[in-house]
Amino acid sequence: MKYVIINGSPRKKNTWAIVKHIQSNLEATFEEIHLKDYNIPLCNGCYNCILKGEKYCPHFDKINTIMDKLKSADAFIIASPVYAMNVTAILKNFIDHTAYLYHRPEFFTKKALVVVSTAGAGQKKVAKYIDETLRHWGVNKVYKIAFACGAKESLETKDIDKTAIKFKKDVETAKMHSPKxxxxxxxxxxxxxxxxxxxxxxxxxxxxxxxxxxxxxxxxxxxxxxxxxxxxxxxxxxxxxx
Ligand SMILES: Cc1cc2nc3c(=O)[nH]c(=O)nc-3n(C[C@H](O)[C@H](O)[C@H](O)COP(=O)(O)O)c2cc1C
Structure with missing residues (x-):
């Protein structure tokens, strides 16, 4: 199985530690996309992707590189810390570049795991937002791990493992779930x-x-x-x- 991981954090720390732990449950091939390294310019609101086609996005080369990787994957892991009660700006900017998928959904056979870390608040709301985004892309089933790091000194892995194993089994069966x-x-x-x-x-x-x-x-x-x-x-x- 091949999993593509999109890391929406500008650093490899709390959120990444959770992703790394999840990887240890999955025994698979991983392709990492650290959005920070892609330097995607801000969506300039030209509407080209929606009206003319995604190839006309001025940032098509960068977006298409990521899209090709997503298309080649069996499943996605999308990770973000909570920033001001939302996803990070780099993840939101990437999502804005996928607005055409809301009109022309492509990922009906894919499954995804959303990973959100926070100091103390907003994790469920942010995980729900990413879940909704993925469903607009067409993604068949979305699992969520929303983790509050707070004053914890180490990762509490019981719930993370439970969800990661469920996700893994589901991806491996390739069973398609009935849509909501x-x-x-x-x-x-x-x-x-x-x-x-x-x-x-x-x-x-x-x-x-x-x-x-x-x-x-x-x-x-x-x-x-x-x-x-x-x-x-x-x-x-x-x-x-x-
Ligand atoms: C700019 C910024 C905004 C943040 N906003 C929130 C917030 O609204 N609520 C919260 O509980 N934690 C907030 N945090 C804390 C991070 O969500 C938390 O430390 C997270 O685990 C960091 O993940 P990372 O190590 O992957 O960057 C914020 C941190 C930063 C840097």
Whole structure:
């Protein structure tokens, strides 16, 4: 199994110590991406990625290097410390560069583990934000480790190990999980927009070329009967209101 790790901390300390510990549970191949070393300029809000296609991002070379690594992975580990009750600026800047994935999700067969460390507050909220981001990318299942370092002198590893082992087993089975209702709604928002009256052409091409417009969710992920009906219903409602 190959795991790509995105380290959103500008240093290799508390968050990285947790990631290192998790690695010892996974027995796999790892590719490390330390965002600090990529020097990605700030997203300048040009909208090119969304409207024209991600290749037109002025920082495409750097973003694409990371995207290629993510595409080649079985699973991701995304790590960040809490900075002012949010992710670090370098991770947020990277996430901003992935805004096109919210329109054109790609990672339906991937699983991810989110790792957040903090002095004392914000860890759950920040882990939830990264989880939501990954779900917008299409990621099938997200595990979370949110750790408060506080005055602790060493890592309390029991809960970390438990989650890491669950994550490992899940990645190895390659079993696809049924999406949440919220994921189905978002799938249909973008699908309805792509086939609506004035679609963004890049979105339309993506949804047609990947044959997603003929499915209730990614064909890689099975939907049960009720979720299928829910998805069809959502699409019909959204098509009318978009
Ligand atoms: C700029 C900055 C902002 C921070 N903001 C918070 C915060 O809002 N809440 C908190 O509990 N800890 C905060 N911290 C503490 C870090 O989240 C914590 O020490 C974390 O474990 C550092 O991880 P690292 O060693 O990977 O950088 C902040 C630290 C820095 C440097």
């Amino acid at each position: 209702f919220g994921d189905i709604i978002f799938f249909n928002v973008w699908k309805a927009m792509a086939v609506g009256e004035n679609p963004i052409e890049t979105d339309k091409e993506f949804w047609i070329n990947n044959d997603l417009i003929n499915h209730d969710f990614s064909p890689d992920v099975k939907l049960g009967f009720f979720k299928k009906i829910f998805s069809k219903l959502m699409f019909n409602i959204l098509k009318r209101v978009m």
